[in-house]
Amino acid sequence: MPKVGVLISGRGSNLQALIDAIADGRLAARIAVVISNKPGAGGLDRARAAGIETLTISHRDYSTRDAFDTAMASALVERRVRLVCLAGFMRLIGQPMLDAFPNAILNIHPSLLPAFPGTDAQAQAIAHGVKVSGATVHLVNGELDGGPIVLQASVEVCDDDTAESLSLRILEQEHRLYPEAVCRVLEAGWRLVGRRFVRSVATG
Numbered sequence: 001m002p003k004v005g006v007l008i009s010g011r012g013s014n015l016q017a018l019i020d021a022i023a024d025g026r027l028a029a030r031i032a033v034v035i036s037n038k039p040g041a042g043g044l045d046r047a048r049a050a051g052i053e054t055l056t057i058s059h060r061d062y063s064t065r066d067a068f069d070t071a072m073a074s075a076l077v078e079r080r081v082r083l084v085c086l087a088g089f090m091r092l093i094g095q096p097m098l099d100a101f102p103n104a105i106l107n108i109h110p111s112l113l114p115a116f117p118g119t120d121a122q123a124q125a126i127a128h129g130v131k132v133s134g135a136t137v138h139l140v141n142g143e144l145d146g147g148p149i150v151l152q153a154s155v156e157v158c159d160d161d162t163a164e165s166l167s168l169r170i171l172e173q174e175h176r177l178y179p180e181a182v183c184r185v186l187e188a189g190w191r192l193v194g195r196r197f198v199r200s201v202a203t204g
């Protein structure tokens with residue numbers, strides 16, 4: 001079973017979606033470790049409840065981003081992780097992680113990238129007045145929310161939406177999308193054509 005590492009900073013509902021997808025056979029993988037940069041993050045309890053090893057690697061304990069990144073990369077490499085999933089991980093990924101996991105780090109973002117990268121994507125979407133937003137799973141490169149897109153799902157923005165109500169509807173799609181995207185990246189045969197993530201298997 002391919003090993004996956006999950007990085008979190010908070011409540012970990014996307015982590016839970018991955019745990020559930022593995023438990024009910026939709027995702028053929030094993031989560032080898034969940035790492036939080038925040039002590040006490042809610043997602044750590046979800047991991048423990050599923051019997052998954054947890055680590056807290058706080059960025060505050062390192063004087064540079066590279067040193068923090070190197071510590072995370074070492075922990076993941078030690079556990080022979082093949083793919084790293086960012087699930088509400090609120091730190092930028094630096095070069096040591098990108099070097100250790102080339103095209104093998106995924107992130108989920110609550111907008112249709114390249115629209116609204118960065119924090120508060122749902123509030124940005126409301127403020128801009130878009131009629132459709134959504135969720136994106138993408139490979140992580142050196143740019144903020146800028147890597148090749150693996151999967152997206154759209155969500156209609158209603159006139160009476162708030163950032164909170166839109167976030168909830170996008171989150172439903174995130175929980176469906178992330179396990180599916182992890183499957184696609186773990187399956188053999190995809191390649192990057194420029195920035196395009198292209199599968200060689202027949203698509204449904």
Ligand code: GRF
Pocket residue numbers: 010011012013014015043087088089108109110171174
């Ligand atoms: C999600 O909206 C995700 O797209 C974003 O951060 C949020 C994390 O939520 N990157 P959770 O911790 O997975 O519940």
